[in-house]
């Protein structure tokens with residue numbers, strides 16, 4: 001349990017708050033690069049409590065700037081995109097992606113000598129593209145390296161980027177990244193009941209383990225139906241520092257929009273038949289899913305991440321941790337809180353980079369993570385057919401086609417038809 005004041009240190013993300021300052025030391029995924037494929041455009045976003053505009057200019061440069069123009073506060077979302085920068089559409093002041101004021105048409109006309117523009121900047125943050133995502137860095141410069149995690153290099157499979165806006169605080173979402181027992185209940189058992197299956201509950205967890213490393217924690221489990229030789233124990237999954245998770249085939253980040261809303265960002269990978277020549281994709285497909293049913297307003301609970309969203313939002317907009325009662329299953333959460341506390345202290349005391357920040361470009365080029373082989377093709381077949389290591393018979397192929405045709409993307413509700421179609425064609429299930 002945490003006191004109100006202790007809780008506040010974890011949940012508040014605005015500039016100047018301990019957690020806000022800590023999270024600003026890391027690159028955050030904020031959108032899909034593919035959202036800007038159709039050409040220059042702006043998109044208003046809120047990140048760590050700050051109202052911002054993300055844009056791509058005519059020269060292909062990405063920028064992330066204050067929502068409001070420093071002249072008289074007009075909305076930069078309506079900005080005119082130039083070859084290099086964005087121009088406020090109200091009186092034409094123009095800025096580059098570093099926030100430098102390049103032009104003030106009327107001031108430049110009547111009093112160029114005063115160079116008023118040299119005194120003006122638009123708040124701006126660096127943006128970079130990696131793994132199909134756009135990443136922003138809102139901390140002190142120079143920015144650290146943007147980690148390129150090793151799975152981003154996996155090339156023989158279908159990738160997609162999935163987003164959702166979840167109306168609760170980021171930290172209860174991230175605590176879920178180190179909560180092994182919830183898989184048994186929130187997904188397996190609750191999922192069964194939601195499907196109307198009144199059968200026996202799934203095998204229970206009997207042992208948990210947590211190991212800290214530079215990029216987070218690995219968490220391991222033994223269930224009644226597994227032993228310590230299983231990769232669930234020998235490798236485990238990753239609570240990715242500071243606000244993500246990696247399961248072996250997908251990443252999830254919980255990116256704070258503000259204290260009361262979180263952008264869920266998923267980078268998902270499905271391995272394809274190793275024998276298959278894959279079509280080229282120009283950019284990674286992306287989509288945003290709803291969290292409630294548009295007609296009824298009810299929470300969507302049919303898909304894995306929607307079950308998580310429902311659990312997180314159910315904890316309250318900001319979970320009241322002074323009322324909680326932690327048990328043995330929460331050891332990982334205790335470890336995560338401790339590590340975040342240490343990292344917040346490092347930043348507050350000005351003691352240099354907190355945990356996990358990478359400054360060495362060579363190191364950032366390929367950051368390895370513990371990876372269970374769930375994404376291997378054999379495993380994929382196991383999931384698809386319920387049997388491992390057997391050859392892919394025509395009946396199997398029929399079976400997988402049926403499943404992939406009849407099932408949505410199982411991790412999150414709302415995959416659009418055109419992406420489903422793209423997936424089926426890509427994987428060779430389109431006949």
Ligand code: FES
Pocket residue numbers: 069070071072073074088089090091092093
């Ligand atoms: S408000 Fe932006 S140029 Fe005047």
Ligand SMILES: [Fe+2]
Pocket residue numbers: 176182183186187304305308
């Ligand atoms: Fe979950």
